[in-house]
Each structure stands twice: as structure tokens, then as C-alpha cells.
Amino acid sequence: MARGGINKAVVQQARQVLIARGEYPSIDAVRIELGNTGSKTTIHRYLKELEGVKPAALQGQAALSEPLSKLVAQLAAQVQEEADAQVLAAEAAFSEEREQLQAQLQVAQQALAAAHQQQQIQAAALAAESERLTTTQNTLQAEQLRSASLNQSLGELQLRLADKDEQVKSLEDKHRHARDALEHYRTASREQREQEQRRHEAQLQQLQVELRQLQQGMIVKQDELTRLHRDNERLLGEHRQATSECKVQNELLEQRDAQIQGLRTILAQAQGASDEMRRQLQGLEQALEDKRALYGEQGRQLQHLQEELLKRDEALKAYRDAER
Secondary structure, three states: OOOOOOOHHHHHHHHHHHHHOOOOOOHHHHHHHOOOOOOHHHHHHHHHHHHOOOOHHHHOOOOOOHHHHHHHHHHHHHHHHHHHHHHHHHHHHHHHHHHHHHHHHHHHHHHHHHHHHHHHHHHHHHHHHHHHHHHHHHHHHHHHHHHHHHHHHHHHHHHHHHHHHHHHHHHHHHHHHHHHHHHHHHHHHHHHHHHHHHHHHHHHHHHHHHHHHHHHOOOOOHHHHHHHHHHHHHHHHHHHHHHHHHHHHHHHHHHHHHHHHHHHHHHHHHHHHHHHHHHHHHHHHHHHHHHHHHHHHHHHHHHHHHHHHHHHHHHHHHHHHHHO
């Protein structure tokens, strides 16, 4: 048990106990016997003082010669000093080594704390990467669904475009038939006008001949002149009627031209709608190609993240194995 302080009496008592047990009363042995109390310098001083005092039992016995006693005392003192010096040196070396080990232990503890902190950071980063991976996978699934919807819309648009193409083709056929019919009508009308014009010219020539004949026989054929006047009026009525019919035919032709122009306008509108549908289809195809490129890039990023995650898992496993 440790004591509050030491003096020469307690050091002497501890020395005698050690000697009684057959042990050498060194500084460390005395200090241990005192319960690890007192400084070694004080114990060493008291021991030197006690070495100079002879026990009462030895005073009554025959002593050695004085020179031999001095030599023995000097040798004992020298041995004690050397032993104390070695003990002090060993204790200093031990203290230095202990400080070095404590410093190494502190460095190792700091490195361990840093490693634990790094592990926590890596675990947090791993959790964040896992969350990002989950988010990316959800986004990829949503984009895949959207791509499927776009593909379905594209199919529907292609069907509508095919229907529009059929409608345009039908309109083109109708326009071609109408144009052929109009051309046939124009040809027939032109031939009819030419025939009527030739017939009218022939009638006029005939009337002119008859008029000359009537003029030559005017004096003798007053009755025929009256008849010829009537015939002339009839022919003029027919001419006016033919002119009116020609006007009606021209109006019908203009109506046909207006119908053809309307058909051309409808065809142009249908072609414009077809061009617009084609442009929309091209835009959708370009958007689909962009989405496919984006999906490919996201797939590569996902694969890269998975590789990074695998590397970090291996590094974390190796670190945990190293800690064990």
C-alpha cells in the first residue's frame, strides 16, 4: 500500500526485511517493499547512509582488517552505484521507449479514427450512389415506358400517314379523271364550235349566194324576196340561238374551270397536310433517335456507376478484411 512519505527509519526497516529474506536491498527492491513510494534519489541517499552504519551484532564480533573493510565497503559502494546507474539508465530507456510507444499508439489511434471516419464517408457515399442508382433505374424505366408510348404513337401516326397517302392518291386519281374529263369536254366543245362555225359560215355563204340571186331577180321575184327576208330572219334567229348556246357552253366551261381550280386547291391543301404530316413524322423520328441516344448514354452511365459501386464494395471489403 502506498505511503504519504518516507524517511530513513522506514527505508532501514524495508532494507532489513529484504536482507532477512535473503534478497539484495537494491533501490527498486526497497521502493517495491515500501509500496512504490518515495523517490529513488531519496532511497539511494538513505541506503548509502545505512551502508555506513554497522549492525550491533557485528560490532561484538571480530571485524576484518581496516584496509580490507574499506576495500569491501568501496567495492560495495561502487557496485551499488553502478547498479543504481544501470537501473536509472534502464528506467530512462524504458521511459523513452514507453513514450515512443505511447506516441505510436496515439498515431495509430488517430489513423484508426481517420479510417473509421473515412469508412463512414465511404458508407455515406455508397448509400448516395445506391440512391442515385435507384433513381436512375426508375428514370430509365419511365423513359422506357415513354419510349414505348412514343413508338405506339409513331405507329399510329404512320397508319394515319398511310391513310392520308391513300386519300391523297385517291384525290390525285379523282383530279386526273376530272382533268381527263375536262380535256375531253374541251375537245368535244371545241370540235362542236368548229362544226357550228363551219356550218354557220356555210350558211352565210349560201345566204350571200341566195341574196345575190335574189338581188339579181329582185324585180321579178318580189314574192321570193319576202320569203327570203323571212328565211333571213329565221337564220338570224338560229344564229342568235347558236350564239346563245355557245355562250352557255362557254359559261359551262368556266364553271368546269372553277371546279377544276377548286379541285386543285383541295389537292394543294391535301399535299400541304401530307407535307406537314411528313415533317411531323420526321420530327418524331428525330426525337426518337435522340431518346435512343439518351437511353444509350444513360445505360453507359449506369454501367459505369455499377462498376464504380463494385470497385468501392471491393475496396470496402478489403479495408474491413485488413482491419480484422
